[in-house]
Amino acid sequence: MFKQLSRYWMCQLGGWGLNAAITVFFYLTLSIRKVEHFYLIILISVVLGLLSTHLMRIVIKHYKFLEKPIRNQIISFILITIVFSIIYACADVGAEKLFGLRGYVDPSISLLNELIRSIINSFFILFIWNLIYYTYHYVERNRKQQxxxxxxxxxxxxxxxxxxxxxxxxxxxxxxxxxxxxxxxxxxxxxxxxxxxxxxxxxxxxxxxxxxxxxxxxxxxxxxxxxxxxxxxxxxxxxxxxxxxxxxxxxxxxxxxxxxxxxxxxxxxxxxxxxxxxxxxxxxxxxxxxxxxxxxxxxxxxxxxxxxxxxxxxxxxxxxxxxxxxxxxxxxxxxxxxxxxxxxxxxxx
Missing domain, CATH: 3.30.565.10 (Histidine kinase-like ATPase, C-terminal domain)
Incomplete structure (x- = not known):
């Protein structure tokens, strides 16, 4: 089964799986309060992460961002990270609200503030994802030219x-x-x-x-x-x-x-x-x-x-x-x- 997976999907599953494992580790070792439905929340986050980053990859390939001049690549890198951070955060917060999984959130924090915080968190995650993706293809293109x-x-x-x-x-x-x-x-x-x-x-x-x-x-x-x-x-x-x-x-x-x-x-x-x-x-x-x-x-x-x-x-x-x-x-x-x-x-x- 694993032999049939492409390198891309192996990296996707491995990367998001590692992200989930790190989150669980810190929850089990450092968290001072229990979060109901914690593992379901993590599962939803991973699934949405896989979907959003895969969709982001489709957009990158469709518009050929990696073939543009380096300045345009940097601009597209930042813009697409921001756009999909918003999409990912809205989907994540929306799914938790839809399934009634937001009991762990402090009631004093408004939905808008929680959404903004989720956008910031997702931006850092997607920024790292994009950085790895762009760097890999940049190195691969140079290697191919050589x-x-x-x-x-x-x-x-x-x-x-x-x-x-x-x-x-x-x-x-x-x-x-x-x-x-x-x-x-x-x-x-x-x-x-x-x-x-x-x-x-x-x-x-x-x-x-x-x-x-x-x-x-x-x-x-x-x-x-x-x-x-x-x-x-x-x-x-x-x-x-x-x-x-x-x-x-x-x-x-x-x-x-x-x-x-x-x-x-x-x-x-x-x-x-x-x-x-x-x-x-x-x-x-x-x-x-x-x-x-x-x-x-x-x-x-x-x-x-x-x-x-x-x-x-x-x-x-x-x-x-x-x-x-x-x-x-x-x-x-x-x-x-x-x-x-x-x-x-x-x-x-």
Whole structure:
């Protein structure tokens, strides 16, 4: 039975049970007069306490007080404690009067004064309850942010290692070097440029900065180098088109995310087609969001690798970085085109 109770209800029952136990202890050890129906009064107080604090929790969650700025949280903390102290005190005094349990109250004390005293007492109890509740969620939220940060760092590291592995893959280097060797006599200048492009890619992979985001222009430079090398290999079979809004060049993007999508598009899309195909990279502002789009010839069933690393890592990184405010979608745009689309919040520069 207890295993089925949530942590919240276990704390609720334990807290109010402890409150009742302390009250009974002081009554049995320090009280100089007997109170009729004392245990019934305590039971009513505990039940009303459970109901009022649970209702208070519902209100806190419904109006998302815990997601507001800290100043608003403090204001809501005080106001909701006052409001529910009044509700709790009125219900407690009303229940005792309804069931005729107020014989222990000094007749010289008016009902209004007793109500005020009950409000003050309940305020301290609910203040402690709220303090524990708010503090718990504040600590829990910070802990979750730290866990998310660690997950992001781990994911970035994993992505870097995967990218490094793909870039220093013998087949990749073999193909690039073969293409460069063929150009040494035929086009020495292009061969020198190709060596520089290969060096840029390897350097970027090996020495990627440990940053959550980089300017889009930096990411595009690596993508251009990668596509230039692939163009040597595929020649006329690969058509490249870049449609980049210059206003988006300084927008922050997760490092190597665009390159991962382009690399997957080449590896699992273009290379699977005998006649090759086209790859198009688009960056633009749409509806006050930054959109990154990669379109390539092929079909979705042949685009995703067996472990789906590129797709999975992209979605995970977006979720961790933007807390659900960014989306990633990959789909067949038509019978011969796959589109990968990332939508991120626009950064006001």
């Amino acid at each position: 866990v998310d940060t660690l997950k992001l760092q781990s994911l970035v590291k994993e992505l870097e290692l995967k990218t490094i592995k793909s870039h220093i893959n013998p087949h990749f280097i073999f193909n690039a070097l073969n293409s460069i060797r063929a150009l040494v006599d035929e086009n020495p200048q292009r061969a020198r440029n190709a060596i520089t492009e290969l060096s840029n890619i390897l350097r970027s992979s090996m020495h990627a900065e440990k940053l959550e985001t980089v300017p889009l222009v930096r990411e595009l430079n690596i993508v251009k180098d990668y596509l230039a090398l692939e163009k040597m290999r595929f020649e006329e079979r690969l058509t490249i088109e870049l449609d980049i809004d210059e206003n988006t060049l300084e927008q922050p993007v997760p490092p190597m995310m665009l390159q991962t999508l382009v690399e997957n598009a080449i590896k699992h899309g273009i290379s699977k087609k005998i006649n090759g195909g086209k790859i198009k990279v688009i960056s633009d502002f749409v509806n006050d969001h930054h959109e990154l789009v990669v379109q390539n010839s092929g079909q979705l069933s042949t685009l995703i690798s067996e472990d789906g690393f590129g797709v999975k890592s992209t979605q995970n990184r977006l979720n961790l970085l933007y807390q659900g405010k960014a989306t990633f979608d990959i789909k067949n745009l038509d019978a011969d085109t796959v589109e990968s689309r990332i939508i991120m919040p626009k950064n006001i520069l």
